[in-house]
Amino acid sequence: MNADVTALSVEPPPDGAPAILTYFPDAARSVAEMVSTVLRELENAAIDLFPTWLPGAEGIDGPGGAGVRAARALAMRLASTSHHFGPFLADLAELSLAAPPRGTTRSGPEATRFGAEARATRFGAEARAAGLARVLASSFGRREAAILMQVPEGLTPFEEEVFVAGCEWLADRGGFGVWLTGPPLATVDRVEAMTLRVPGEADGLGREAPPLPEGGGPLRYPAVAGIPHPASKAERALEAALASCSWARGRAWNQTYQSHALANPIRVDLLWQEERVVVEIDGHEHRASLKFAADRHRDVQLQLDGYAVLRFTNDQVLTDTEAVAGQVRRFLHGRRTPTFEGSQRV
Structure with missing residues (x-):
């Protein structure tokens, strides 16, 4: 293994x-x-x-x-x-x-x-x-x-x-x-x-053969709650784009989420708790079968709990950060906009 x-x-x-x-x-x-x-x-x-x-x-x-x-x-x-x-x-x-x-x-x-x-x-x-x-x-x-x-x-x-x-x-x-x-x-x-x-x-x-860590180095380490992963150019780039945006308020990086007391906790890249929106930024290692299957399992569990999951690749974030931020902004706006019945959409 x-x-x-x-x-x-x-x-x-x-x-x-x-x-x-x-x-x-x-x-x-x-x-x-x-x-x-x-x-x-x-x-x-x-x-x-x-x-x-x-x-x-x-x-x-x-x-x-x-x-x-x-x-x-x-x-x-x-x-x-x-x-x-x-x-x-x-x-x-x-x-x-x-x-x-x-x-x-x-x-x-x-x-x-x-x-x-x-x-x-x-x-x-x-x-x-x-x-x-x-x-x-x-x-x-x-x-x-x-x-x-x-x-x-x-x-x-x-x-x-x-x-x-x-x-x-x-x-x-x-x-x-x-x-x-x-x-x-x-x-x-x-x-x-x-x-x-x-x-x-x-x-x-x-x-499966393990992919190399992002950045080509031999060492990888977990994220720290509350900040973008220091080794992730994509997370740091997206945070830089969001930092000056008032609509991005309430975001939290690399949070641990547990569906219920008996469920395995998971770590999500970027979370808007009030709007129940999760943004995941995937490197090439997410294409490996085990990681891909784990991602799908996580997505289903989050969706069953009422969360929306938006996934972007590292390349998408790094090559067109503004477009990714714009998609997140539009989605958050939809979650924050009241429905015709006057209730908050969740």
Whole structure:
């Protein structure tokens, strides 16, 4: 069973579960190389998620002026009342402010600072791993973080040993939960194995090759309630278009919805609760059979509960954002307009 299937079966995770990040590694030549690559991707995720892990930093929009000093002060204050390590958190906050938004680049001195100097760290791998585990867990309001690691196909015995040893390092030194999924290990026998069955696997759906995460990187992570997913260009583009529109009031990004107490909770991309309108923005992974079937099941359940579901692809949003926003506006207007009988349409 691949990592996409496993992650889908626990999204959103139950109360008390760790924050779950999914990682698709390549074969590494050494444990140090694997650890370095994973830590770099985890650091990128923490930067993307800023300022969710630093309360009070929401109004700081860049490194200019007093921005860096304010962010570092907030980080040290948070560390004084929590389990975070202050100097690491302050450096990560400064790095986050200097980083360009995902999918963009900086030019001039800022590019040099972010691309070379800002990547240098005065902390060793162990301190970085432990610090990132705490930061990523707190980003999602969880006490711990876990990495769902896809076992690469076709590993040689040496590469398999490196892979497992790297996972053990992340668990022992960083404090991450590390779960392996995918093809079974052929030579390393010290990892406890269990079988997890999810709906659709019996039909072969769980054996599909997992699509790459949006943006081409090996790491994916769940959305944070209340904001567009930082790794989704489409969600960020649509929010930018809606931010100045008075008709878009009442919207909420990435909310968890549960039909009834015994139903599995689901996460919706964009919700207007009062009008009972859900907007979903689909990447290429939604064309895979398991995800497609899960989407149809979600749509039916939402519709039975009185919600309308509008679906757009990433390409639609990115190539003609105004047209997508216009369609949403017209639909919301229809839901808000009283019927001829004088009652509110729902």
